[in-house]
Amino acid sequence: MENQNEMVNAQGGDLSDIKKMFSDYQKKSQGQTSKRKSREDILAKYFVPRKTRETFRILPPKPGKKRIEEAFFHVVPTIGAGGKKRHGTVIYCPAHNDPKVPKMGADGKPVLDQNNNPVLVPAPCPLCAKYKKELVKQDQSLKGIKKENMNDTQKAIKAKNDEIYKEAIKWEAKKFYIVRGIDKGAEKDGVKFWRFKHNYKNQGTLDKLLPILEQFTTTQQADFSDPKEGTDLTILMTDSEFNGHVYKTISAIMFNNKSPLHADPILAREWLDDDITWRDVFKPKQAPGMPPYEFLEAVTTGTNPYWDDSDTNNKHWVFPGRPDLEEAANTRNRNLDADGEEDFEQASDLDEELPRVTINNITESKVGTYNDDAVNLGAQTLAQAAEEESNTTTAEDVPEGTGSGDYDDLPF
Numbered sequence: 001m002e003n004q005n006e007m008v009n010a011q012g013g014d015l016s017d018i019k020k021m022f023s024d025y026q027k028k029s030q031g032q033t034s035k036r037k038s039r040e041d042i043l044a045k046y047f048v049p050r051k052t053r054e055t056f057r058i059l060p061p062k063p064g065k066k067r068i069e070e071a072f073f074h075v076v077p078t079i080g081a082g083g084k085k086r087h088g089t090v091i092y093c094p095a096h097n098d099p100k101v102p103k104m105g106a107d108g109k110p111v112l113d114q115n116n117n118p119v120l121v122p123a124p125c126p127l128c129a130k131y132k133k134e135l136v137k138q139d140q141s142l143k144g145i146k147k148e149n150m151n152d153t154q155k156a157i158k159a160k161n162d163e164i165y166k167e168a169i170k171w172e173a174k175k176f177y178i179v180r181g182i183d184k185g186a187e188k189d190g191v192k193f194w195r196f197k198h199n200y201k202n203q204g205t206l207d208k209l210l211p212i213l214e215q216f217t218t219t220q221q222a223d224f225s226d227p228k229e230g231t232d233l234t235i236l237m238t239d240s241e242f243n244g245h246v247y248k249t250i251s252a253i254m255f256n257n258k259s260p261l262h263a264d265p266i267l268a269r270e271w272l273d274d275d276i277t278w279r280d281v282f283k284p285k286q287a288p289g290m291p292p293y294e295f296l297e298a299v300t301t302g303t304n305p306y307w308d309d310s311d312t313n314n315k316h317w318v319f320p321g322r323p324d325l326e327e328a329a330n331t332r333n334r335n336l337d338a339d340g341e342e343d344f345e346q347a348s349d350l351d352e353e354l355p356r357v358t359i360n361n362i363t364e365s366k367v368g369t370y371n372d373d374a375v376n377l378g379a380q381t382l383a384q385a386a387e388e389e390s391n392t393t394t395a396e397d398v399p400e401g402t403g404s405g406d407y408d409d410l411p412f
């Protein structure tokens, strides 16, 4: 009975701090034997509905978190194994996801406001910068002129602006929703994250999920994520064709009866106590020896480094245009990932929520590329924005090199 009661209490009440201490310790001791999660381990944390019928259980949120979290990712082309172009790689956006960073002045020092506090700006993101740089290529002379009042010359300019906008928006950071839960078809993987894109036409996964969750809440008078009274969700998938490609799409989401998270309270407690967050899973992309900022810069020019496993006898890193880093990465790889910086330990009272962006990465010129004044002349209406959105093929939501890269989620 003791166990049963404990399970009802989603976060273990006042003991959660102490439990965190134990799990932090456990993580550290595990970290010493196996340094970091392998690509397969991380992949196992993705919930990507693929089977005709999937069952997913949403977990209660951790203190201070939401049941459905929001995060931003770019969905852009990259080069992958074999030098092949991958058309929709999902890439973490530092500007939208990282804490703000001090703005640096021309003198290389942080800019201060009138109270002598540093002025904070979004962390630099080369992909966001590219979006804005492309946007401002639009002819500004049309500002404020309605389409019906345009002469032929202006209409031609508008058509050109629309083209520029269409290209630019491909580089914009997109909003995604992330739900933490258990894939009942793969319980051994533990806590997983279901990530799906926001849809401006209200035809996305969230738009299918929310009414079902609301219906459960109203009819059952219970919290759908409750470990005792919540519900397993049944997700029915179907193949659907769009622009000549076949996609997996959700045909229906249904809730089931109220049920405990799991019949085994010890397993349920293990899931509830797991501290893994989406940030542990949907990590910034990087390559050995290359700062994350430079990696993103390389993505904007189509020269990103990639792990080439297309020849099983010769798996290696490729760094287009950077033979120095390529050599180092492949040497390092043979040396079983002997790197120093990630192991650098710091005092335990350093707030984990502090900016993770190191200031020495930010120069004045990098911060300067962030242009907040960019005006989107092309998208004069939300409807148009939605139309552009539907033309963007949504990412394959699976890390590279998983063998399932040919399957895309529906672009809306």
Ligand SMILES: [Zn+2]
Pocket: 074, 092, 093, 094, 095, 096, 125, 126, 127, 128, 129, 173
């Ligand atoms: Zn960005």
